[in-house]
Amino acid sequence: MAESLVSPEGVSTQHHSNSEEQSEADGSSPPLEPNSLSAAQREVLERCLHALTHAKNDSHILAALLLITRLCPASQLDRVTLHRVFEAVGFNLPARLLVTAVRGGESSGLPPEELLSLGTALLAALSTDPDMATHPQLLSTIPLLLGLLESGIPVSQKQAQHTTVSQSTCSDSSPNTNACSTQTDQSTPGEEEPKGSSGLGREDEPAVCKLDEALAADCYQVLTTVCSLSRGPDQLLARGTIPALCRAVLKKQTLSHEKGLLLLGNLLSSSIRQRAWSKHPSELLSLLASISQNFSQAPEKDRLEMCSWIPQFLPPPESELQSQELQGVVCSLWATLCPMVQGKLGIDQLGNVLVLSACLLDLSGWEPAGSPKFCCLLVNRACVEVRMVLEEPPGTQLSAQQQHTLTACYRIMEAAMEQACCGGTNPSPAQSETAIAGLSLQQSRQVLGALEEAYSAVIYYLQQMDxxxxxxxxxxxxxxxxxxxxxxxxxxxxxxxxxxxxxxxxxxxxxxxxxxxxxxxxxxxxxxxxxxxxxxxxxxxxxLRYLLPALCHLSAEDGPRKVLLSLDTPAMLVHFLSRGWGVLRTQSGKTVNRDPGLETACSALLNFTVTEPDRVRTDACFASLEAMLSEALPVLLHKSRLLVLAANCCTLGLMIGRLKPAFTGPVESSQRRFFSCALRFLLGALQAGDAGGQARLSPLWEPCWEEVNELWRLGLQALAGCVNAQPSITTLVREEGWLQSILSLLESSSGLPDPHSQQALEEALCGIARQCPFCRQDISESMKRGGRGSLHGMAQLRNVLKD
Structure with missing residues (x-):
């Protein structure tokens, strides 16, 4: 291969760089149509293409190519002409030029920088066509290009000695001249070679020569074009682009800050972001630390501009990268950002500062942000920005920058709510003591007041939407x-x-x-x-999932609930629940995933069932819901990971069942199956304690008892209501062995885990005793021999038995 790359006599191999080629390297100028060339240019172009097609060796090919590039740069060639060049040359020639330059060898007759200049110029020109940019042979040259950008041009010992002698001359040269300095590879000891590395002689640590700007621009042109394609980021990630560019930036290689950072930002803003941080955390974290240091040392004007692109280089919030080094970088970024938040900024400048602040909050929360006073100020500035933009007259169009800024403000406000809003249905101001990292009660109230004003503006804006x-x-x-x-x-x-x-x-x-x-x-x-x-x-x-928690609260209040009923909200929730159950029933074993949205939908429907019995009796959606619950509960009994959903379904079904009209006939098969499963489910929460001690929670229920204890108690109370509405259910209570199991548990236990549970269980037993003489007799006999067990302490039940 090297033998064929002899220098063509009389042909200059100097790399040409002009304004058109520079715009091509920037990706800012699309190929022009053929009619942009004069008739004389087209004639000479055709001759060169003919010579290129009929070339007998590499020297002839290079001569023809150089004439074409002199005649019209790649940015002036249309796709058809580029394809003709590709058919004549292919990717083999530029690849051979690169490999020959990298491996070295005196027989080529050309210095490495000139071979690389020709090869990268060809690749840059061909890559301007998207079809060619996806060609496997072009993609195979990416590791070579990355090696050049990261480590420069390898030179032989003879060339290195020559370069060393002439360094003083080169130091006065133009930035675009070749071979201005030599350096050794300074990568961190022990660092892995990226997959697909070009292997630029790292073992022997050869002298290297920095790339000139035109050559580096061609390399970045190829990488940038590939990145812009649909599968481009994946192709670059697989070929080690991320670590190579990180090292190039840290070494301050040619154009690494101008183009390398830009390309890295585009890659880390694409679909590969999570995978890139998972695969190359150390390199990306080192780059982020360097960016943070530059941010702290930059002039104020440059800092404001840096705020617009630093978020691209932050790890995704959902990543597991929470190292001490990352926390240090985040603290450093906040330290630089705090004075900017406190200063006087224009609207556009403040927007970038708020966006970066929101990203840091997403990543590490409030703790590293600074003092409580600063956190309060940040929330206030976000709230004020929301009000200023959203309180504009109806019909005002928001710019893309305004929308981007407000989205960041929303995230700051949400982060404040997680800390500053007190839990509970109707918290009073005195209860709002949970605050951001040490905020005083007064500051917390100020935060809540600012949030209320901002969300008033949000509501005003949403009211205008159609x-x-x-x-x-x-x-x-x-x-x-x-x-x-x-x-x-x-x-x-x-x-x-x-x-x-x-x-x-x-x-x-x-x-x-x-x-x-x-x-x-x-x-x-x-x-x-x-x-x-x-x-x-x-x-x-x-x-809908985002709205569900609000619906759960609003459906418990009289005014909002009436509005929700007028909008047929229960039917929407039943539809959502049915679709979710359709997905869950296909899962089994470890593939079963808990779905909090379904649990919240059940809670909202439970509110309607408790407060609107007439609507439940007449609305067809509740009949559909009852049928779905009868189907779901028997399956959920065998999915231990879905115990919370099972508790919701059991209680909701029992609450609907208590509203059904009384009838004397036998229980329908579907109802019988549901009640049978409900009895088994309610029984499974408790088990006897040791040596007649207090009853304890079963191991399956214990981890989620805080979430399901209220549902369990409400289910027992609903069971009593079902027995009152449908006395025939008491037959199941005896036949299924539920009553006997409960009585045995109460006889052998000194008490239940808490008094509320004992009250709920007592209420269920009272309802059963009132409706079924046989059950009444069983309970009475058990109570007589119960000694001092928890059954003996149920005074209300004893009174029912006396009646």
């Missing part, structure tokens, strides 16, 4: 943020929230009915940055 805007991503971000606030805060802006419910329900229904691949779901799929994100498996149901 279905024509339902597929806009920014509207989804605004909706999601309001849902996060409604899930935490239920006492503020009640009237405004009730008035907004038609929009909230209509928006959720719109996306539930949305077909896959359209509207917001299409946008969300393109924004996926990790395999585990919700965006990666986006469906229209995700919109």
């Amino acid at each position: 279905p024509s805007h339902y597929d806009e991503p920014f509207l989804f971000a605004t909706f999601r943020s309001l849902c996060a606030w409604l899930a935490e805060e239920t006492s503020c802006l009640k009237e405004e929230v009730s008035a907004l419910l038609p929009f909230l329900i209509g928006y959720a229904k719109h996306h539930l009915q949305e077909r896959k691949g359209k509207g917001l779901s299409e946008w969300m799929s393109t924004m996926s940055v990790s395999d585990c994100s919700q965006a990666g498996t986006w469906t229209g149901e995700n919109v």
Whole structure:
């Protein structure tokens, strides 16, 4: 191969760089049409193409190519002409030029930098066509290009000595001249060679020569073009691009900051972000530390500009990378950012600062952000920004930058809510003591007040939205943020929230009915940055999932509940629950995943069932719900990971069953199956203690008892109601052995885990005793021989037995 690369006599092999080639390297100038060339240029071009096609050796090919590049740069060649060049040359020649230059060898007749200049110029020209950029032979040259960008041009010992002698001359040369300095590879000892490395003689640590800007620009042109393709980021990740470019930037190689950082930012903003950080955490963390250091040392004007692109280099919040080094970098970034938040900034400048602040909060929370006073100020600035933009008159169009900034403000506000909003249905100001990292009670109230004003502006904005805007991503971000606030805060802006419910329900229904691949779901799929994100498996149901916690709260309040009923909200929830159950029933074993959304939907439906009995009796959706629960509960009994959902389904089914009209006939088969499973489920929560001690929770229920204890007690109370409405159920209570098992447990135990559980169980036994003489007799006999067990202490039950 090297023997064929002889220098063509009389032909200059100097690399040409002009404004057109530079714009091509920047990717800013598309290929021009053939008519942009004059008639004389086209004639000479055809001659050169003919010579290129009929070339007998590499020297003839190189001569023809150099004439073509002199005549018209690649940016002036149309796709057809580029394909003709490719058919004549192929990728073999530029690949051979690169390999020959990298391996060295005196027989080539040309210095390595000139071979590389020709090879990279060819690859850059060919890569301007997207079809060629995906060619396997071009992709195979990527490790070679990365090696050049990372380590420069390897030179022989003779060339290194010559370069050393002439260093003083080169130091005064133009930045675009070749071979201005020599250096050795300075990668960290023990660092792994990236997969697909070019192998630029790292073992022997040869002298290397920095690339000139034109050659580096050609290398980056190829990589940037590949990155812009649909599968480009994956191709670059697989070929070691991330660690190579990180090292190039840290070594301050040619154009590494101008083009390398830009390319890395594009890669880390694409779908490979999560995988890149998982595969190359040390290199990316070293790069981030360097960026942080530069950020702290940069002039104020440059810092403001850096805020716009630093978020690209932060690890994804869902990553497991939580090292001490990362925490140090985050603290350093906050230290530089704090004075900027406190200073006077223009709207655009403040936007970038707020975006970076939101990303840091997503990554590490409030702890490294700084003092409580600063955290309070940051939240206030975000809230003020939201009010200033969203309180504009109706019809005002928001710019893309405004939408980007407000989305960051939403994330700051949500982070504040997680700390500053007190739990509970109706928290009073005195109860709002949980605050951001040491905020005083007064500061916490100020944060809550700022949030309330900001969300008032959000509600005002959403009231203006009609279905024509339902597929806009920014509207989804605004909706999601309001849902996060409604899930935490239920006492503020009640009237405004009730008035907004038609929009909230209509928006959720719109996306539930949305077909896959359209509207917001299409946008969300393109924004996926990790395999585990919700965006990666986006469906229209995700919109409703954000609203569910708010619906759970609102359905418990009289005013909002009436509005929700008028909007047929229960039917929407039943539809969502049925679809979710359809997915769960296909899963088994370790593939079963808990779905909190289904549990929350059950809680909202339970609120309607408890408070609106007439609606439950007449609305067809509750009949459908009852049928689904009868199907689901028997299956859920055997899915231990879904115990919380099973508790919801059991209690909800029993609460509906207690509202059914009384009848004297036998229990229907589907109902019989449901009640049989419900009895077994309720029985499984407790087991006898040791040596007549207190009853204890079963091992299966103990981990989630805090979540299900209220449901279990409500289920027992609902069982008493079912027995009153349908006395024939008492037959099942005896036949299934439930009554005897409960009585045995109470006889042998000195008490239950808590008094509330004992009260609920006593209520169920009272209901059974009132409706069934046989059960009454069984309970009476057990109580007589119960001694001092927990059954003996049920005074209300004893009174029922006396009647």
